[in-house]
Amino acid sequence: MSIEILPDLLGVFFFAVSGSLLAGRKGFDLIGSLLLGSLVGLGGGVARDLIIGQIPAAFSNPVYLLPPVLAALLVFWLYNSVEKIGRWLTVFDAAGLALFCITGTVKALNFGFNPVASVLLGVTSAVGGGLLRDVVANQVPQLFNSHDIYAIPAILGATLAAFAWTGRWLNVGTGIAIAVVVFTFRIAAWHFRWHAPLAVRKNKL
Amino acid sequence: MSIEILPDLLGVFFFAVSGSLLAGRKGFDLIGSLLLGSLVGLGGGVARDLIIGQIPAAFSNPVYLLPPVLAALLVFWLYNSVEKIGRWLTVFDAAGLALFCITGTVKALNFGFNPVASVLLGVTSAVGGGLLRDVVANQVPQLFNSHDIYAIPAILGATLAAFAWTGRWLNVGTGIAIAVVVFTFRIAAWHFRWHAPLAVRKNKL
Amino acid sequence: MSIEILPDLLGVFFFAVSGSLLAGRKGFDLIGSLLLGSLVGLGGGVARDLIIGQIPAAFSNPVYLLPPVLAALLVFWLYNSVEKIGRWLTVFDAAGLALFCITGTVKALNFGFNPVASVLLGVTSAVGGGLLRDVVANQVPQLFNSHDIYAIPAILGATLAAFAWTGRWLNVGTGIAIAVVVFTFRIAAWHFRWHAPLAVRKNKL
Numbered sequence: 001m002s003i004e005i006l007p008d009l010l011g012v013f014f015f016a017v018s019g020s021l022l023a024g025r026k027g028f029d030l031i032g033s034l035l036l037g038s039l040v041g042l043g044g045g046v047a048r049d050l051i052i053g054q055i056p057a058a059f060s061n062p063v064y065l066l067p068p069v070l071a072a073l074l075v076f077w078l079y080n081s082v083e084k085i086g087r088w089l090t091v092f093d094a095a096g097l098a099l100f101c102i103t104g105t106v107k108a109l110n111f112g113f114n115p116v117a118s119v120l121l122g123v124t125s126a127v128g129g130g131l132l133r134d135v136v137a138n139q140v141p142q143l144f145n146s147h148d149i150y151a152i153p154a155i156l157g158a159t160l161a162a163f164a165w166t167g168r169w170l171n172v173g174t175g176i177a178i179a180v181v182v183f184t185f186r187i188a189a190w191h192f193r194w195h196a197p198l199a200v201r202k203n204k205l
Numbered sequence: 206m207s208i209e210i211l212p213d214l215l216g217v218f219f220f221a222v223s224g225s226l227l228a229g230r231k232g233f234d235l236i237g238s239l240l241l242g243s244l245v246g247l248g249g250g251v252a253r254d255l256i257i258g259q260i261p262a263a264f265s266n267p268v269y270l271l272p273p274v275l276a277a278l279l280v281f282w283l284y285n286s287v288e289k290i291g292r293w294l295t296v297f298d299a300a301g302l303a304l305f306c307i308t309g310t311v312k313a314l315n316f317g318f319n320p321v322a323s324v325l326l327g328v329t330s331a332v333g334g335g336l337l338r339d340v341v342a343n344q345v346p347q348l349f350n351s352h353d354i355y356a357i358p359a360i361l362g363a364t365l366a367a368f369a370w371t372g373r374w375l376n377v378g379t380g381i382a383i384a385v386v387v388f389t390f391r392i393a394a395w396h397f398r399w400h401a402p403l404a405v406r407k408n409k410l
Numbered sequence: 411m412s413i414e415i416l417p418d419l420l421g422v423f424f425f426a427v428s429g430s431l432l433a434g435r436k437g438f439d440l441i442g443s444l445l446l447g448s449l450v451g452l453g454g455g456v457a458r459d460l461i462i463g464q465i466p467a468a469f470s471n472p473v474y475l476l477p478p479v480l481a482a483l484l485v486f487w488l489y490n491s492v493e494k495i496g497r498w499l500t501v502f503d504a505a506g507l508a509l510f511c512i513t514g515t516v517k518a519l520n521f522g523f524n525p526v527a528s529v530l531l532g533v534t535s536a537v538g539g540g541l542l543r544d545v546v547a548n549q550v551p552q553l554f555n556s557h558d559i560y561a562i563p564a565i566l567g568a569t570l571a572a573f574a575w576t577g578r579w580l581n582v583g584t585g586i587a588i589a590v591v592v593f594t595f596r597i598a599a600w601h602f603r604w605h606a607p608l609a610v611r612k613n614k615l
Binding site: 225228229231232233234235236237238240241251255258259260261263264265267270277280281282284285340341342343 | 460461462463518523524526527530531537541545548549550551553554555556559561562605606607608609610611612
C-alpha cells in the first residue's frame with residue numbers, strides 16, 4: 001500500500017460518513033447505511049477509474065472497503081450523541097469534496113490526461129458520490145441547490161491541483177493547503193448562504 | 206453459446222420481469238416496459254462487465270436482448286390474469302438476485318479478481334439492477350427498505366459462491382443449491398418481515 | 411478535429427440546452443445549469459464510449475466542454491424572452507435524440523460491433539442523457555411517459571443508420587435525412603399525443 005492512496009482513503013471515509021448519516025436520518029437499517037456509505041464513498045472514484053480505463057481501485061484493492069465499514073459503525077454508535085445531523089453531513093461531505101477534487105485530478109494527470117480533462121475528472125469524482133447519494137435517497141441533489149455553492153470550490157481545488165502538479169510544486173504541504181482552501185470555501189459558502197447567479201436572468205429582455 | 210451463460214440469461218429474464226411488472230403498475234407503455242425491463246435485467250451485468258474491463262455481454266452477444274423482450278410480452282399478456290403484483294415482483298426480483306450474486310462472483314473470479322473483490326462485484330451486479338429500477342421509477346430503492354432484508358442474502362450467496370469456486374466444489378448442483386438458499390432466505394425475510402438493526406442505535410449514550 | 415465529430419458536438423449542444431432549460435425551470439443556479447447541461451449532453455456519450463471500451467470523448471477532447479458552456483449562457487440570456495419553455499425543451503431534446511441515435515450507432519459499427527449491438531448502443535446513448543436529466547431532477551423520465559412516444563423514433567433512426575452504414579450509402583445527405591425523419595417523428599408524436607400500447611392489456615383474460 002503506497003502512502004499516496006491515504007488521501008483517497010480519507011476522502012472515501014468522509015463521503016461514507018455523509019452517506020451513513022443520511023441513511024440514519026432516512027431510517028435505513030445498518031446494512032443500508034453501509035451500502036449507501038459505500039456508494040457515496042466509492043461511487044465517484046469508481047466512475048473516475050472507469051473513465052481513466054483501469055479497474056476501479058475499490059475492486060482491485062480490498063482496503064477501500066474498510067472506510068465505509070468504519071463510517072457505518074461510527075454513525076451507528078455516535079448518531080444519537082450528536083446534534084444537528086445536517087451540519088455534520090455537510091462538514092463530512094465538504095471534507096470528502098476537498099480531498100477528491102485533488103486526488104481525482106492528480107490521478108488523471110498521472111495517467112496522461114491533459115490538464116482540462118484532468119480538472120473535469122477531478123470535479124466529476126468529487127461531486128459524483130454526493131450526486132449518487134442524493135439521487136438514490138430520492139431527493140434533488142445538493143449540487144443543484146441554488147441557495148448554496150457546491151461545485152465551485154471543487155472546480156477551484158481541481159484547477160489549483162492541476163497547476164501545482166504541472167508546475168511541479170505539488171507536495172504534501174501544498175496538497176493539504178489546497179484541501180484546506182476548498183474545505184473552508186465550501187463551509188463558508190454553506191454557512192453564509194453564498195450563492196451563484198440563477199440559471200436565468202431575472203428580468204425579461 | 207456456452208452453457209455457462211444460461212444462469213446469467215435466466216437472471217436477466219427474472220430481473221426483466223420485475224422491471225416490466227413495475228412498468229405495468231406505474232402505467233408505462235409497452236416500450237417503456239421493454240426499456241425498464243432491459244435496464245433492470247442488463248444494468249447490473251453491464252456495470253459488472255465495465256468494472257471487469259470487458260465489453261458488456263449485453264452488447265457483445267445479442268442473445269441477451271431476448272430475455273427482456275420475452276419478459277415484456279409475458280407481462281403484457283399475463284399481468285391482468287394474476288393478482289398481488291407486488292408479490293410477483295418480489296419473487297422474480299429474488300430469483301434474479303439469487304442467480305446474479307453467483308454469476309457475478311464467478312465471472313470476477315474467472316477474470317482473476319481476488320475473492321473479496323469478487324464478492325463485492327457479485328453483490329454489486331445482484332443489487333445494481335434493482336437499484337436502477339427503483340431510482341428510475343422515482344422511488345426509494347427496496348435495497349434501503351428497513352422493514353426488509355435485501356442485500357444480506359446476496360452477500361451470503363456471493364460469499365458461498367466464492368468459497369465453492371476457490372475450494373473447487375462449485376458445479377451445477379452446488380450452484381443451484383446456493384441459489385435456492387439465497388432465494389429462500391430473501392423470500393423468508395420478505396414474508397416474515399425480518400429486518401436488520403437500524404442504522405443508528407435507539408438510545409442516546 | 412475531424413469533421414465527423416460535428417454532429418456529435420451538435421447533439422451535445424442540443425441536449426445541453428434541454429438540461430439548462432430544465433435547470434432554469436427548477437430554479438437551479440448558473441453552475442447547476444452548466445452541470446445539468448453537461449450531464450445531459452455528455453452523459454449518453456460517456457456511457458457509449460465506456461461500453462465501447464475507449465476513454466470517453468468528453469474527457470479526451472476538451473472541445474466537448476464548449477457546447478454545455480454555450481448552452482448554459484444561451485439559456486441564461488434568452489430564457490426570459492421565450493415562452494412555452496416545455497415546448498423548447500422538447501424540441502432541443504428531440505434534436506439531440508435525432509443526432510445521437512445516428513452517431514452512437516455509427517461509432518459502434520466503426521468499432522466493430524455487430525449491427526444489433528450497434529443499434530442498442532445508439533439507442534442507449536440517445537436516450538441515456540435525457541434519462542439522467544430526469545432522474546437527477548427527481549422526476550419520472552420522459553422516456554417512460556405513456557402519453558408520448560420517445561424511444562421508438564430513436565430505435566428507428568439507429569436501425570436506419572445501421573442499414574445505411576452496412577449498405578455503404580451513409581453520407582452527409584442520407585445522415586441528415588435520417589435525422590430529419592427521427593426529429594419529425596418525435597415532434598409529431600409529442601404534438602399529436604401519439605402513444606404506444608400500454609405495458610399491460612386492458613382486459614382480463
